[in-house]
Amino acid sequence: MDIIVIGFALFAMFFGAGNLIFPPMLGYTYGNNWLYAGIGFTIVGVGLTLIAVISVAKSHGNIFSFTSLAGNKLSKVIIFIIALCIGPLGAIPRTAATSSEMLTSSGFNISPLVFSIIFFFISLCLALGESSVVDFIGKFLTPLLLISLFIMIIVGVINPIGEMKDVNMHTGKILSNSMLEGYNTMDALAALAFTPIIVKSIVKKGYKNEILKKTIEASFVAVIGLALVYMSLAYLGASVSKSVDGLSRVELLNFISKEILGSKGRYILLIALILACFTTATGLISSISEIFVKYSNNRLSYKFNACLITLTSLVLSVLGVDSIVEFTGPFLQFAYPLAILLVIFNLYGKNKLDKILVRNSFITVSIVSFIDAIISFISVIEKLLNINFELFDAIQEALSNILKIISINNKDFPWVYPFIIVFILTLIYVNKFNSKTNIDLSK
Secondary structure: OHHHHHHHHHHHHHOOHHHHHHHHHHHHHHHHHHHHHHHHHHHHHHHHHHHHHHHHHHOOOOHHHHHHHHOHHHHHHHHHHHHHHOOOOOHHHHHHHHHHHHHHHOOOOOOHHHHHHHHHHHHHHHHHOHHHHHHHHHHHHHHHHHHHHHHHHHHHHHOOOOOOOOOOOOHHHHHHHHHHHHHOOOHHHHHHHHHHHHHHHHHHOOOHHHHHHHHHHHHHHHHHHHHHHHHHHHHHHHOOOOOOOOOOHHHHHHHHHHHHHHHHHHHHHHHHHHHHHHHHHHHHHHHHHHHHHHHOOOOOOHHHHHHHHHHHHHHHHOOOHHHHHHHHHHHHHHHHHHHHHHHHHHHHOHHHOOHHHHHHHHHHHHHHHHHHHHHHHHHHHHHHHOOOOHHHHHHHHHHHHHHHHHOOOOOOOOOHHHHHHHHHHHHHHHHHHHHHHHHHHHO
């Protein structure tokens, strides 16, 4: 029973705003190819997240030990950027913004600022009671979330809203686009923050000697639920792809709920969405606050961090969902590839890796991902501020040409080929060096 409760808590923490607003739009966009889109999204949103949780658990939930592979300086940069993305500059304000926009879309006249103040006040109060966060979410909020959400999904699957539009696009392109969309959930990054909370709860429940085993069991409870929800929501989005045009992510969700459950359907969706966003915000405030306590070597207290994170998130939440998603995009383009490397290398085992191989891998991926992020950041800044500087455009074009060459024209995942090439060359060099060393020693 303990593991089920922890698994539900992990599911609720991961299942936030992005988990609701992105899958339906994928189904809506790709119509009759919704299954491929759902699979691509699930690979990153579920598969990578599961591996990340297990990988962090191997480090006993210590994010600093987990990132130490990247080296002292780069590991601090990675932790800081990830904490900002899944914290006050990205995921946390998005939870309130999504809830607020859904309320407005459903006919409620409430100021986004007033709603955010109420939303974050309650989240902060729960986060300050950190010892009870996991149990409270797992035992009380998650069942309410699941009931309200699955009512809509079951009815929508049994009675499809309409026909799916035909989309002629290469399957590989659909998969890659959907995998990139999976970045926006930030679940794999959030695993670095949530896993320590879960490990802490597992230890408190008396499983100190079974941390990895119990974490894996709890993780499967969470990811199975996430996979089912993602695929179902993608299907619901596809089922309205011929019915409407030009809807935003939030408006699409509202339309689906109304079509499936009638005029009262929007209220069921509202409950599901606000609970999902609320539970995620609470978990993130708690976990990010803990990270910054350790990051500052206890110079910043948990309560101070929680209050500062909450205040920053409140201010940014009034910008709206789309602006927040666009703003955090470049940061994710830099952080995600590095997080993937950390997950893979930690799973393989720190002691089994050559330091030169690890160093060259992180340097290569860091450089390529940074260039990719700068290119996107220039576009985002120009769009959000409605400006157009020739100097910015020239820099963007120059960097784009460089990236095109070093990535071998892989636009979606530009870091992959450079990483593979450098990894293989370094591996050959290391093996030859070790071989020569062994020969010299034998003499």
